[in-house]
Amino acid sequence: xxxxxxxxxxxxxxxxxxxxxxxxxxxxxxxxxxxxxxxxxxxxxxxxxxxxxxxxxxxxxxxxxxxxxxxxxxxxxxxxxxxxxxxxxxxxxxxxxxxxxxxxxxxxxxxxxxxxxxxxxxxxxxxxxxxxxxxxxxxxxxxxxxxxxx
Numbered sequence: 001x002x003x004x005x006x007x008x009x010x011x012x013x014x015x016x017x018x019x020x021x022x023x024x025x026x027x028x029x030x031x032x033x034x035x036x037x038x039x040x041x042x043x044x045x046x047x048x049x050x051x052x053x054x055x056x057x058x059x060x061x062x063x064x065x066x067x068x069x070x071x072x073x074x075x076x077x078x079x080x081x082x083x084x085x086x087x088x089x090x091x092x093x094x095x096x097x098x099x100x101x102x103x104x105x106x107x108x109x110x111x112x113x114x115x116x117x118x119x120x121x122x123x124x125x126x127x128x129x130x131x132x133x134x135x136x137x138x139x140x141x142x143x144x145x146x147x148x149x150x
Contacts, residue, residue: 007051010145011074012041012138013063014056015082021107032135040135044142060084060091067094076101078141085110085120095125103141106131 014034017024022033038054045052053074057063063084070077077098084091085106095102104122109132123129128144130137 007049008045008076008145009051009053009074010045010142011066011070011077012038012052012054013066013077013079013081014054015063015080015084016058018080018082019056019058037135037138041138041142044139048146060088063088064090064094067091068097070100071097074100076103076145078103078105078138078145079122080105080107080138081122085122088121092121092125095122098125101127101145103127103144104129105137105141107134107137108132 018034021037022031034056041054042052055062055066057066063079063081067077067079077095077100079091079095079102081088081091081104085104102125104120104126106129110120120129128141130140130144133140
């Protein structure tokens with residue numbers, strides 16, 4: 001009898017103000033809502049037989065706790081830390097605990113924006129970084145995991 005195939009478990013985390021997508025600066029972040037992005041990601045994952053856990057919080061502590069829990073419950077993490085990208089050593093430290101792929105996603109190209117947005121603490125822990133492709137960046141990150149978590 002063949003060995004049971006492992007279902008990939010992907011955790012997608014979203015930081016502060018991303019719950020306001022679609023109304024918050026659509027010229028920068030696009031018109032897609034977080035629910036629209038979640039639906040597209042869910043479809044992508046379902047087509048591959050993956051389990052997807054998609055979360056958002058405005059609280060840094062929630063994100064840190066979820067990252068810590070991912071050590072036991074996820075095969076990969078995709079994170080859009082939003083403003084915490086540029087400020088959170090706590091999120092970096094939590095991500096450094098992971099032994100799974102971590103993909104950092106930003107809707108806008110943070111390197112073409114204000115100087116303070118050019119630095120990412122999260123990038124130090126990331127396997128890869130996707131910026132500037134809007135909501136498609138999430139699907140690009142999921143696509144990258146097709147090979148990364150086999």
